[in-house]
Amino acid sequence: MAWEKEIDELARRTELSQRMGGAEKLKRHRDAGKLPVRERIAALVDDGSFREVGGLAGTGSYDESGELTDFTPSNLIMGRARIEGRPAVVMGDDFTVRGGANDGAVGDKMIVAEQMAHDLRIPLVRLVDGTGGGGSVKNIELKGHTLLPRLKSWPYIARNLATVPVVGLGLGSVAGLGAARVSASHYSVMVKDTAQLFVAGPPVVAxxxxTIDKNDLGGSQIHTRNGVVDDEAESEADAFARARRFLSYLPSSIFELPPRAEAGRHAAENQQALRNAIPENTRSVYKIRTIVETLVDAGSFMEIGRHWGKAIAAGLARIDGWPVVIVASDPYHYGGAWDRQTAEKYMHMVDLAEQFHLPVVNLVDVPGFRIGLDAEKEGVMRAGVRALTAIAQSTVPWCTIIIRKAFGVAGGGHQNADRFNFRYAWPSAQWGSLPIEGGLEVAYKAEIEASSDPEATRARIEKRVRGLTSPYRSAEAFVVEDIIDPAETRAALVEFAHIAAPLRQAGPARFGYRP
Incomplete structure (x- = not known):
């Protein structure tokens, strides 16, 4: 057979590239509770769909006659696959080869993987388990010189954030550039207990x-609470399932529109229950996620970032099959007031909606920005201004449901005031420049203090003013467009989703995504 020798050599090199770090290191990897990278890819993508690119890259050893005697494969594996039937690019670090550090042309492969996703306009999933191209001290001896940090891959990473859905999964101890690659995504996940993320690991920090344990330094209990990473997975299988689900709501790139689900377009919950969802006592809390799950298609709410920015519950859902971004106030955290993290999370979700042409459904119960010394120290106003700017820049359709409070500057940021948006209020809604409770002592201070019975005077003034705060008074003045029975909210959202669908326009957003 012609080229028999060359074909045999190809088979031999392919076999060598598949062995990764060898049996001993693979066993050690499994004993740590982690899957080898090739099994990770197989578990993530559709069966048999992975087509590797650059599988022969690595470092070969040769004898005096030029014959290959040994081969260390590249510790970055990448290629194309299908996820839920749609094309995607997948790249994964192989920790069993030099701990996933820069080796065997990994830097060039990383750039090619990013280029491939961008130019083919298909999603990118990064399985990160190492420094991911940042190099190691041992590289100095191997190369004979040190490298000046250039971040050659970063322009490609930034460009992808503005073009295709990017998912970053932290599956082991990731530091430096590897940590940045997890966070530089539209959706990021860490595996609880087996994944850690840090600027530098314990030996450097020491x-x-x-002196600190790696999980105490950078475990998921830290980074899913500070917003560096969106979510925490119980296992690698859970992380892969989350990645697949996230991508199902999004288009393959900004040049397409989000797909409508073919099945499951009904709401499972009793809509009449919404009439009792908001307590009469304005200081009482309620479960916002129950309200969200009642309104959206059954089982379609995928919450993102539950453990950070907790004054809102946010994520992706479907309304009669149409994908939407959900932002919903959670009174269990500062009564729904925006702290710095909440404002940052709000901006994160608005940017995601704008980037991938997703309408926004906003359930509002916002008493304003968080107040007090701690709020001022954390710089809530700067973060709040950034979120309000993102809202003002938004062009996708919005539907706002004011379910209880909308006060102050933060409450005013419930939609873009410069364009038409759907807006409804429940009978439980109340709004103003500031809550009555906080404003009476200022506005009527002299009258209250001059009274022989300040408490009775204050109560009388509050009753009089509250009589003017009814949402029906506002509706008479057309301050709010419509007040609806909470049980009719689902029907209003279905109408919104159908009207919004043809208004979505594929193409680049007016501004780049802000990770």
Whole structure:
């Protein structure tokens, strides 16, 4: 057979590339509770769909006659596959080869993977388990010189954030550029207990005088609470399922529109229950997620970032099959008031909606920005201004349901005031420049203090003013367009979703995505 020798050599090199770090290191990897990278890819993508690119890249050893004697494969595996039937690019670090550090042309492969996703206009999933191209101290001896950090891959990473859906999964101890690659995504996940993320790991940190375990330094219990990473998975299988589900709501790129689900277009919950969802006592809390799950298609709400920015419950859902972004106030955290993290999370969700042409459904119960010394120290106003700017820049359709409070500057940011948006209020709604409770002592201070019975005077003034705060008074003045029976909200959202669908326009957003 012609080229028999060359074909045999190809088969041999292919076999060598498949062995990864070898049996001993693979066993150690499994004993740590982690899947080898090739099994990770197989578990993520549709069966048999992965087509590797650059599988022969690595470092070969040769004898004096130029014959290959040994081969260390690249510790970055990448290629094309299908996820839920749609094309995607997948790249994964192989920790069993030099801990996933820069080796065997991994830097070039990383750039090609990013290019491939961008130019083919298909999603990118990064399985990160190592420094991911940042190099290691041992590289200095191997190369004979040190490298000046250039971040050659970062322009491609930034460009992809503005073009295709990007998912970052932290599956082991990731530091430096590897940590950045997890966070530089539209959706990021860490596996609880087996994944850690840090600027520098414990050995480097120890030089500063801090001796700390890797999980205490950078475990998911830290980074899914501070917003560096969106969500925490119980296992690798859970992380892969989350990635697949996230991508199902999004188009393959900004040049397409989000797909409508073919099945499951009904709401499972009793809509009449919404009439009792909001307590009469304005200081009482309620479960916002129950309200969201009642309104959206059954089982379609995928919450993102539950453990950070907790004054809103946010994520993706479907209304009669149409994908939407959900932002919903959660009174269990500061009564729904925006702290810095909440404002940042709000902006994150608005940017996601704008980038991938997703209408926004906003359930509002916002007493304003968080107040007090801690709020001022954390710089809530700067973060709040950034979120309000993102809302003002938004062009996708919005539907706002004011379910209880909408006060102050934060309450005013419930939609873009410069364009038409759907807006409804429940009978439980109340709004103003500030809550009555906080404003009476200022506005009527002299009258209250001059009274012989300040408490009775205050109560009398509050009753009089509250009589003017009814949402029906506002509706008479057309301050709010419509007040609806909460049980009719689902029908209003279905109408919104159908009207919004043809208004969505594929193409680049007016501004790049802000990770």
């Amino acid at each position: 030089r500063t005088g801090q």
